[in-house]
Amino acid sequence: MENVTxxxxxxxxxxxxxxxxxxxxxVDYFVVxxxxxxxxxxxxxxxxxxxxxxxxxxxxxxxxxxxDNLKELGINDSQIPDFDEVNKVLMKKTGWKIVGVPGPIPVxxxxxxxxxxxxxxxxxxxxxxxxxxxxxxxxxHDLFGHVxxxxxxxxxxxxxxxxxxxxKAADHNAVYMIGRLYWYTVEFxxxxxxxxxxxxxxxxxxxxxxxxxxLDSDSxxxxxxxxKRLLRSRFFIDDFQDTYHVIENFEELFEATKxxxxxxxxxxxxxxxxxxxxxxxxxxxxxxxxxxxxxxAAENRAARKKQKQEAAEKADK
Ligand code: PHE
Ligand code: CO
Numbered sequence: 179m180e181n182v183t184x185x186x187x188x189x190x191x192x193x194x195x196x197x198x199x200x201x202x203x204x205v206d207y208f209v210v211x212x213x214x215x216x217x218x219x220x221x222x223x224x225x226x227x228x229x230x231x232x233x234x235x236x237x238x239x240x241x242x243x244x245x246d247n248l249k250e251l252g253i254n255d256s257q258i259p260d261f262d263e264v265n266k267v268l269m270k271k272t273g274w275k276i277v278g279v280p281g282p283i284p285v286x287x288x289x290x291x292x293x294x295x296x297x298x299x300x301x302x303x304x305x306x307x308x309x310x311x312x313x314x315x316x317x318x319h320d321l322f323g324h325v326x327x328x329x330x331x332x333x334x335x336x337x338x339x340x341x342x343x344x345x346k347a348a349d350h351n352a353v354y355m356i357g358r359l360y361w362y363t364v365e366f367x368x369x370x371x372x373x374x375x376x377x378x379x380x381x382x383x384x385x386x387x388x389x390x391x392x393l394d395s396d397s398x399x400x401x402x403x404x405x406k407r408l409l410r411s412r413f414f415i416d417d418f419q420d421t422y423h424v425i426e427n428f429e430e431l432f433e434a435t436k437x438x439x440x441x442x443x444x445x446x447x448x449x450x451x452x453x454x455x456x457x458x459x460x461x462x463x464x465x466x467x468x469x470x471x472x473x474x475a476a477e478n479r480a481a482r483k484k485q486k487q488e489a490a491e492k493a494d495k
Contacts, residue, residue: 292341
């Protein structure tokens with residue numbers, strides 16, 4: 179029985195884009211207990227294998243604090259970490275805590291958790307079939323990818339401020355703009371450390387292929403981080419990034435996002451959207467990409483779209 183009722187069985191237990199009767203202030207409306215005892219041996223083994231795979235790749239690629247913080251937080255290869263144990267350390271370091279969620283949650287409750295220094299972590303883990311790619315963030319992406327840098331005091335403050343900014347953006351039809359900032363920093367950001375270019379974005383840190391691609395490939399652009407530019411920058415969720423945005427340090431992120439964004443939103447609304455592969459005149463270009471991968475990806479996307487259309491036409495007949 180135990181093998182069938184693992185936490186993975188909870189992946190699609192509801193409509194997570196559905197707000198239900200959530201209202202602002204219901205901070206833990208979407209929070210669920212981790213039920214750590216319910217993970218099966220196989221689920222712990224999947225964690226272990228994902229962990230080992232990243233550890234082969236990340237030394238010398240991940241931001242330098244990453245390895246130390248993993249260790250300090252007790253996030254290791256032995257098993258899926260118990261949230262309560264991680265929280266004992268994390269709360270002391272930065273006042274953040276992680277809370278369980280059943281899957282992706284709607285954006286406003288998400289912002290509200292962040293504004294209260296609570297980071298939502300999917301309690302489920304992907305299956306072996308999803309080993310290489312999973313769209314819904316699972317415990318490996320959320321915990322391994324996001325939590326180590328939440329133990330950094332400056333980054334911790336940045337994410338809290340982001341959560342508050344997100345709620346404000348929601349009141350001004352600007353979620354799509356502030357979402358782009360999250361995407362290109364928290365999820366796919368690079369940082370220039372004295373020893374070299376490193377990864378701090380969780381979407382990269384939890385992906386073996388993008389960990390290599392983001393730093394080593396000639397295909398993507400790498401440009402210096404610029405807040406207003408990012409608010410205009412569209413992204414594709416299901417492929418490698420065509421442009422990576424590089425910060426010098428977390429203070430830069432925190433300082434650049436301090437101003438009131440409302441005038442930024444008004445300004446950006448009047449400007450054209452910047453496409454993922456596109457560079458603009460004001461960009462400080464660290465590496466101009468060949469765009470080789472982007473070209474292939476665009477062809478794949480077009481082929482998928484065509485396939486879908488043909489299938490739909492057939493079904494119509
Ligand atoms: N200062 C931003 C605002 O007024 C909020 C924000 C903080 C946005 C941090 C992003 C990151 O909207
Ligand atoms: Co994420």
